[in-house]
Structure formats: structure tokens, C-alpha cells
Amino acid sequence: MEDKITRWENPPSLPPTHYVDNRIFTDSEIFSEERDGIFAATWKLVCHESELPQPGSYRALTLAGRPLIVVRGHDNEIRTFFNICPHRGAPLVRDERGTFGKRIQCFYHLWTYDLVGNCTGITRPVGYEPVGFSKEGIGLRPVRTEIIGGLVFVSIQNEVEPLEDFLGTMVDHIRLHLPDDQPLEVFHYHRSEIRCNWKLWVDNNSEQYHEFLHVLNRKTGLAQPDYHERRWHLYPNSHNVIDQGAMNYGNVGLEERSEGLMPGMQPDALLVMLLFPDIMINVRATVMRIDTITPVAPDRTIVEWRGLGLKSDSREQREIRTRHHNQVWGPAGRNLPEDISAVEAQQISMSNDAFRYSIYAREEELRPHDDSNLRSFYQEWGRRVGRWPHDAGARRSEKTELGVVGIASE
Ligand code: FES
Ligand SMILES: [Fe+2]
Structure with a gap:
């Protein structure tokens, strides 16, 4: 029994890039450092x-x-x-x-x-x-x-560096899906304070692995034969995007999404773009969702959700987009309440040091269930905050990169 308890108290046997110390989700000093090092320092x-x-x-x-x-x-x-x-x-x-x-x-x-x-x-x-x-x-x-x-x-x-420099290659992806000659328009907005650290919402938005949680995703996406053929593309500053993949909406009794496509989208497709530190742009064939975050406290986060269609939409087309948005992503949609309950439950486990280390160790050559984009996020986080995510009590030495030796302990 002692062995099993020790395993919970010690870091997992993994490279330091492949797990994080959960104090980064609960510690108020680290929360202030994030505010100064990330939210006050970038776009x-x-x-x-x-x-x-x-x-x-x-x-x-x-x-x-x-x-x-x-x-x-x-x-x-x-x-x-x-x-x-x-x-x-x-x-x-x-x-x-x-x-x-x-x-x-x-x-x-x-x-x-x-x-x-x-x-x-x-x-x-x-x-x-x-x-x-x-x-x-x-x-x-x-x-x-x-x-x-x-x-x-x-x-x-x-x-701060110019926005185009900060976003780098992601500018091309943004211009493809939000082109200036086909302007988009926000038709849905809601926000909520959720009871978790902001990074747990980023994790939830960033990973495809938790699609197992959603009945809808299990049936529409995971069941597709070529689901695992897509790849993540990782860019500097920890921005990333995954290739489009086709969903089978008919499997859950939803209408197909082959008409009124959003710019750059293929029929029935889904893709996700993530911009550091807090932005998720999630595009289904006929509708776009954008999430942004305002951290309030280590265990409190305001999330704003926007649904977008084309400014040129007819009334009928807008009704279809609104329906497609709300079926999955609205406050009473199928996925959003499931995601919120998952991250709030995680936060409870992390309070009071009850659960010390989280694992980000999946390696699947940038296929959808690879954790590489999450690891990239935590490395960028470490560079900007000045701490090692796998050892929240340690400050980074100025001259070393994450995952390499040279931790300067306090
Ligand atoms: S005019 Fe006096 S505080 Fe604004
Ligand atoms: Fe989800």
C-alpha cells in the first residue's frame, strides 16, 4: 500500500514535458505571475x-x-x-x-x-x-x-510585437476561415463563470482525446474510419490547428451540413484552431464558435462563447446556422454542459493537494489524440511565466529551455 501512495505523491516516470504539477492550477502566486507574464504581456x-x-x-x-x-x-x-x-x-x-x-x-x-x-x-x-x-x-x-x-x-x-508577427502562420488560417471579402457576424453570445482554473478550459478546448466523453463525438467523429488520419500543425508561440475531418451527423439524427458552408470548410467537416493563450476557434461546416477566457481567480474563470455566421446570410440560412450552433454548443447544447462538468470536477480533485500530477504523455505523431499541442502550450506557459510546469515550486533558469536540465530551485 505504501508503494501505491508514494506513486501518487511523486512525479510520474515520464519526461518533464509530459506531466504538470497541479499546483499551477490552484496556487494564487502563480495566478498573479500568469496575469503579468501572459495576459498583460501579449495580445x-x-x-x-x-x-x-x-x-x-x-x-x-x-x-x-x-x-x-x-x-x-x-x-x-x-x-x-x-x-x-x-x-x-x-x-x-x-x-x-x-x-x-x-x-x-x-x-x-x-x-x-x-x-x-x-x-x-x-x-x-x-x-x-x-x-x-x-x-x-x-x-x-x-x-x-x-x-x-x-x-x-x-x-x-x-x-508588444505586431499581431501578425505574434500569430505567424496562423494568420493564413484565420484569413482562410474569416476572409475580409466574406465578412462574418456574431449571432450568438453567452458567457458564464465556471469553477475551474482557466488552463483546464484551454486543455478541454485543445484536446481531441476527450471526445470519448461526448456521445455526439463518439458517434459523429470517432466512428469515422479516417478519424485518426488527420494531423495537428504546431507553430511558434504555441498556436496550432488540426486538419479538417468529416463528421457523420446522420448517426445521431442530425441533418447533414453540406450547404451554406462557412469559408474554407468542406461538407460535414470540423476543425479547431488554437491561439495562445486562450482562444479557440472551432469551425463546423456551417457555423463557427469562438471561445475566449478571462481568469478571475485560480479556481474561477469567465468564458465567453460566440457563434458566428456570414454577414450576408438570408434569414433562413441564419436560422439553420443558429440551430446547428445550439445543437452542440449552445448553453443547453449537448457538448458544452458535458465539458463544463468535466473541468469543474477536475478542479475539485486538485484542491488541497489531493491530486498532485496530471499526465500529458500521449504521442501519436500529431494525430488527433496526440498531446503535443498541450505540451507545446505548457512549454510556452513556462517560458512566459518563468516556472517549470512540471515543478511549480521551481523557477526556470533564464538560459535553459523547458525539458532540459538546469532547474533553479527556489
Ligand atoms: S471628470 Fe472628474 S473623474 Fe472624471
Ligand atoms: Fe468537449
């Missing part, structure tokens, strides 16, 4: 441009603790600012979304700003004249904003 997808439909449309969000607003200007440009008034720090908006008129007005002392971020009015300016202070030169704090395939990304890190 974050905040919405699709169709969610800012007209001049003045805005969305408010929090990125790595910083309150931001994304606004479409009267020149149609989309810009991002801190959602903070430069006078004394009141938030400029308190709704999650809405539409400005010509101006943004702070509710506290009623200073005003245009949609480019310049201060346009200070109430009773005469009081500032003795000190030579005026609205000229005052403005909202701008935030880097770039758009690819209609996806609006922001970064609070001024020196």
Missing part, C-alpha cells in the same frame, strides 16, 4: 468587429485587471482606451456595452472626450487658469489595437 482577443456595428458602439472589458473600452469612432476606426477618466480616475462607462453619441462624458465632474480620445471639455475651466491647466494635451490613455479577419485584438503592453 488578447476582445471581440469581433461586428459587435461594434456603428460609430459610437463600445464594449467594456477587463484585461489583466485593467479596465478597458473598445470604441468604434466616427471615422469607423476601432480604438481602445483605459476605461479611466484622467481627471480623478472615475470609470468612463459602467455598462458592458452600449453606444456613445458624439462624446464620452465622465459621470463624476462631467469632463468630455471625443471618440479619438482627446479631451473636448472641462467643466468651469476658469478654475484652472491660474495654474495654466487646460483641456489641450489631456486625453484618454490609448491601448494597442489590431484587427485580423475581423477579430479585434488589444494589448496593454506598448512594446
